[in-house]
Amino acid sequence: MTFAAKGEPAMIEPSKTERRPYEQSFYPPVPTPFTKRMRTNLLWQFFRFVVLNIKMLRMVRKH
């Protein structure tokens, strides 16, 4: 991504092939395909649904 100085147009290309060292997208951790799959895996997410509801109810009961 280029941050343009005042008056210059800033054109920002999202293409993955352009990811290079020292760009902001180079540093953060990115999920593995397994982690991403689990985010929409129905069985796992049903379990997380129950866990999240318990966590949220615990928060509600704290006031």
Added chain:
Amino acid sequence: MARLLILGGGIAGQTAALHAKKRLGGSHEVAVVTPNSLWNWIPSNIWVGVGLMKPEQVTFPLAPVYRKTGISHYQAKAISLHPEGSAGQPKPFVTIEHTSPEKKGRQEIVTYDYLINSTGPKLNFDATPGLGPLHHSQSVCTYDHAAHAATALDEAVARMQRGEKQTLVIGTGHGTCTCQGAAFEYLFNVEFELRRRKVRDKANLVWISNEQELGDFGIGGMHIKRGGYITHSRIFTESLYTERGVKWITRAHVKEVGPNTILYETLDGEEKTVSFDFAMLLPPFAGVGLKAFDKQGADITATMFAKSGFMLVDGNYEPKPYDQWLPSDWPSTYQSPIYKNIFAVGIAFAPPHAISKPMTSPKGTPIFPAPPRTGMPSGVMARQVAFNITDMMQGRSEVPTRQASLARMGAACIASAGNSFWNGTAVAMTMYPIVPDFQTYPETGRALRYTTGEIGLAGHWIKHLLHFGFIYKARANPFWRVVPE
């Protein structure tokens, strides 16, 4: 019979009105002054803004609910408070101006015994030249703004379908904005929608905000335990932006929005631009501009309200540097220190200071988020205040006994990142306390046991359930009290 008057029928006002009426029954009157005929579940406006919901799905008419519950209703906006009455009116009163088509513009006074100010924010688009749906950028703060944004998004998608590249900039439209979470949700719902409409490869998505770092959200971010580390939300947020191909500009005060260019100042004092084809930038919030007068008619607005227009309550408003901020600065009963029968809840009360660390550019421009007051804390404080007032009205107590300080309250937040029953996702967060307490939790300011976050489909299911649950509750349908705030 005494009257509790509630100004503003939004998330906080509706919660207060329903709880108060339930407790008071026919023994005392509860009256609401609110300018819109419709109630809006604001968090779902982001789905209106991407065309997945219609305004009718996030709103309902208020009048039948008030009729059913026995709450008196004025479709009007409050203009001025007269907490000592006036020469001709011994009781405290509020001057209102009607907004319904039949009575539009007509003014009237409404007396009260107890008053709750829950008028929410003024969407202060005027703070940034060119900002807002009347000018060059979109908003999702109201359902009609969101519907307008959906149309503009459709137009951008049509251009992408014709093969044109488009830059979509989403974030905050001023250096002092709050509500970054709402802009975050809109960003990732747009990204999800562009993929669904098969034009993602034509879109450059750019986030712009006044946060010091991604993941600040106006609460200084939060630390959570994950994978053997205690990690700041910045890392998780940067990860999500990278995964979804979104570039980010932080520490930015948007100075001006032109037809296709945003001019912004950075915390380093530089002026830069980013060009756009579609922009959704949230405005900064201010109080709605209520005035206050004493018995003689002298203007006492400055003693009842902060400069921002929000109402001063029982917080510690003494200006002090960040390292001297204390949890005890935050109000707990929301009672006016001057008039003990007046309270302010939700966005309408004046926070004592920010939560994120204040930062200023070399030019003296403040560039840091104002503190958010999201739905859950707004609802909780509204309920507690309603309970306190009803106790006082029914002679059970002379002073407010229940507290709801943001420094001793936890919150659960669900931030949508894509709306689909099968492959949507949302970030589900819990935190305790909302305002970090570095005395009790010296490392991170919060209890790690209760401060959590994760992204997944389960979060989306909960967000969807909350949509129906809160609308059900606000309609005062049977067993509405089972739905927590």
